[in-house]
Amino acid sequence: MRALLAAVVSVGMLLAAGGCQQPCLVKSPPAPYFGPRVASSAAAQARTVPRQPTQTQAPRQGSWNVAAWRVDGPERTWQYIVIHHSATPTGSADEFDRMHRAKGWDELGYHFVIGNGTGSGDGEVEIGSRWTKQKHGAHAKIPGHPEYNDVGIGICLVGNFDVTRPTEAQMQALARLVRYLMDRYHIPRDHIYGHGQLKPTDCPGRNFNYADLFRRL
Ligand SMILES: [Zn+2]
Numbered sequence: 001m002r003a004l005l006a007a008v009v010s011v012g013m014l015l016a017a018g019g020c021q022q023p024c025l026v027k028s029p030p031a032p033y034f035g036p037r038v039a040s041s042a043a044a045q046a047r048t049v050p051r052q053p054t055q056t057q058a059p060r061q062g063s064w065n066v067a068a069w070r071v072d073g074p075e076r077t078w079q080y081i082v083i084h085h086s087a088t089p090t091g092s093a094d095e096f097d098r099m100h101r102a103k104g105w106d107e108l109g110y111h112f113v114i115g116n117g118t119g120s121g122d123g124e125v126e127i128g129s130r131w132t133k134q135k136h137g138a139h140a141k142i143p144g145h146p147e148y149n150d151v152g153i154g155i156c157l158v159g160n161f162d163v164t165r166p167t168e169a170q171m172q173a174l175a176r177l178v179r180y181l182m183d184r185y186h187i188p189r190d191h192i193y194g195h196g197q198l199k200p201t202d203c204p205g206r207n208f209n210y211a212d213l214f215r216r217l
Pocket residue numbers: 083084085139195203204
């Protein structure tokens with residue numbers, strides 16, 4: 001038993017002696033290599049990979065995913081795009097969904113909500129549950145004109161544009177989304193409206209710049 005213990009201790013000492021007690025010095029530098037710089041480019045990749053922003057670190061500003069706008073399954077024959085503001089300084093798709101349900105509506109009335117950096121990212125395009133289902137809108141009830149809800153895509157920009165203006169990120173996101181919808185559903189420019197062009201309302205706010213939007217399309 002004692003002999004075994006001694007053997008274990010001596011092996012342990014040997015192992016300890018094998019490690020560096022002091023900073024290790026390289027006794028002989030590696031031979032120079034004049035071939036392709038495979039090793040160093042691999043090292044460069046290894047250095048840069050961890051710096052790639054991950055999904056959670058990525059800024060949400062101006063974020064959209066065009067692929068996510070495309071719907072699986074049958075699509076509605078959309079013919080109009082109607083632009084709104086929320087008439088609130090802050091908000092998000094979730095917040096407006098709760099507001100609309102509290103009014104007794106089935107769910108969020110818009111198909112898309114574009115954030116202003118309050119309840120969601122600045123210029124972040126949120127997809128409403130109606131869009132996923134390809135369900136008619138509940139955003140443009142115009143007497144005698146059911147088509148603006150039936151086949152009208154409702155896009156709401158968060159903000160009160162009677163007081164402020166859309167952010168640049170919101171306008172960029174709006175233009176990108178409208179371009180996508182125009183292309184996908186063959187919607188002509190003269191079927192793009194602000195809510196206030198269809199009925200007497202300030203929506204999308206007196207500071208909403210139609211010319212600016214159409215310049216971007
Ligand atoms: Zn509106």
